[in-house]
Amino acid sequence: MSDTPDKIGERVRYWRLRRNLGRKQFADMIGRSTSWLDKVESGERDLVRLPTIELVAEALSIDPTVLTDAPAAARAADCVDAAEVAAIRAALGRYPGLAVPAQEPPEVAHLARESEYLDHAWTSSHFTTIARQLPKLLEGAQVATLMAPESEQVSAHRILVTSYRLASSMLLKFESHDLAWLAADRAMHTALEVDDTWAQARATRSVARAMTAARQRPGAIEVLLGMTDRMRADVHRAPDTLLSLHGMLYLAAAIAAAEQENAGLALSMHEEALDAAERMEPHYAIHHTHFGLANVVIHRVSALVRLYEAEAALRFAESIPAGAINALPPERRANYLLDLTQANTHRGNYAEAVRALTRAERIAPQEVRCRPAAHSLLRTLLSVTTGEPARQVRQMAQRAGVPA
Template sequence: MDADLTTGERIRVLRESRGMSRPVLAQLCGRGVEWLKKIESGERELTSHPLLLQLAAALQVADLSVITGTNTPAAAATAPLGRLAHPGMPDIWSAVMTRSLTAAPAGPVDPIVLQGRVDQTWRLWHTSARNRTEVGALLPGLIRDGEHAVRTLDGEQRRRAQVALSDVYRLTGQATAYVAPAELAWVVADRALSAAQAADNPAAIAAASWNLGNILRETAYPEEALRVVEEAADLIRPHLDGAPEDWRGIYGALQLHAAVTAAREGREGDAWLYWGRGDQVAKSLPQNYLHPSTVFGRANVDFHAVSVATDLKKSQKAIGLADDIDPDIMPSVERRARLWVEVARGHLQRGDRTAALHVMQMAHRIGAETVAYTPSARTVAADLWRNSPRSMRAETSRLAEAVGIATAG
């Protein structure tokens, strides 16, 4: 590859060398043809690391420097191999994409009972080390029952069913993140927001917006993600005085979402400003408060400080913040595992591969599926496997195999 080629030109050369059309590559990345055309022509700059990983996987390129050139930092240069897939996806796809437009021949669905089932499934998501598998098995039934309830109920019961259905689709978005086809991810996010708006429930709208913000951020629309969560925060803010604790909880979660989004864009001042707002919300709630789906609370605010510092490439600060955290106060297995992934990223930024391997092994023991299905975790595992010294090769290979990254050849 000519060293003078731009990133866009490299992508075009790689695509054409594989006989791949522009529409096919764009679809594999969950984006439009015009987006890829602008990237290849240099009209649009490609700065999103998740999108670089998607392009690398689609083009079967193991080293991101082949796409970006020789100036890619070593810690970010390797793309994780192995296709992200989950056996529960076909049933979830069927429930979401082939929903009936008429009432199914089933008995009535009590929206209170339905909401209770959804709440229990959220708890399972946060407490199981195999959360994608166990929650994924329950989602098709919840989706169908929620849709049936909304079609057959009316009045206040229908509004309650719409809130429950919005929760179901938010949970579906969480459980299928990074394994769902792009079209399903967008459908799920849109249905969660539409159901919440139909219920005219500010807290449900804010929660669905938090979910939509995740999709936007992970598909390289950071400005749109910030706009969505800021509008949701503006919507719910006037209702916070005297509102249930969970309304303030989702408001705080929106602030933390914005903090991470700003940090990934290198906007340090904005990132810590948003984080500070979330911190103030946590201080206004009981010390042991925990939002049922976003797990917003004191511990999660502290966890997000580590994420913000890591995304800002402030590895020393990130590791120092992590040293002051007691991770066991966070009841969410999924969130604890992701904390250690963030710490591993910080160690990798400093070039300390021994420490990065140690905490990645901890993350995998805590939440194996969280690590296996999170791109940032797979990136760390791939980097350790490819670039660690010979003395660490056996352990990094075992981690790579456990995460699902091919280690042969």
């Protein structure tokens, strides 16, 4: 049964704004007047006819049930969709350098603020915010590297590297591996255009993560360790800005080694990262990485899970103070809890697995309701749980659109 006109109108407006469409632009797309659209969005006019609902939904690139059905609407609002992935793909396919830019050079300071905002959205696991705004940031940053004055070129390149990194990281979460590798490769080429260790380290981590996801693990480790050697002297000169990035490269190498089932190398990389974390001082820049002892230890749990050492992962997790975990941003905490869910599932601790997954959904809903990795965990738990845990899993699965 269709929802009320005001609820449907709210959803039309929400999706029009999410697609970055103006009132007249969207009205023209569906062959209607702006006054008609205003009445629909305010609930004064009901979309009673199915062909009209389908017309509006097609223009918004959504299923008609997203407009008419409350549960479908909630699920769709939570998650990045195919249209947004396509918009990121289109942004990656633009080459502003092949044509004379038809716009004024964007303000690098404005782009920097946008980049910081999306970095914060990432650490908060607000992926729909990134998906909506990232294509525009990519375009602006691409133009800025071509048109900004020499004094702002390093800043412009950093913003573009960050934009590509965000694209790659988000696409990896949703298992668009080839596209993620393309974005990471663009980040690396951008970073190599300027003599800036910060940009090169960030790009290296993105490339390595994309390579790891694509099962090119030896290459990923080689890239990471090559960059750690390359930047070592710079880290000694500027530890306040570079030590956290140096440590994060070792953490990425630990995960790649674990996925290669090389336990010795994974532990060695963990110890290098731990050494870097212990050298950190309070004023060191960590906001782009959230590097520190807490991030290092949860990466160790993640590596042990990937080494199929679930019991060791759970024992190690018990040694981590809860306060240290709670100080991490939502994205990091939720992924740690997904690792605990997997470890507990492997050990047959299904009630504990459900508790961890429930906490992850509460902290960062989009991590559980939208990611294929979380959906896989939900499907497994649906098949093995009984009683109250089974009821909780069914409720989570419904919110995530996973058939129970």
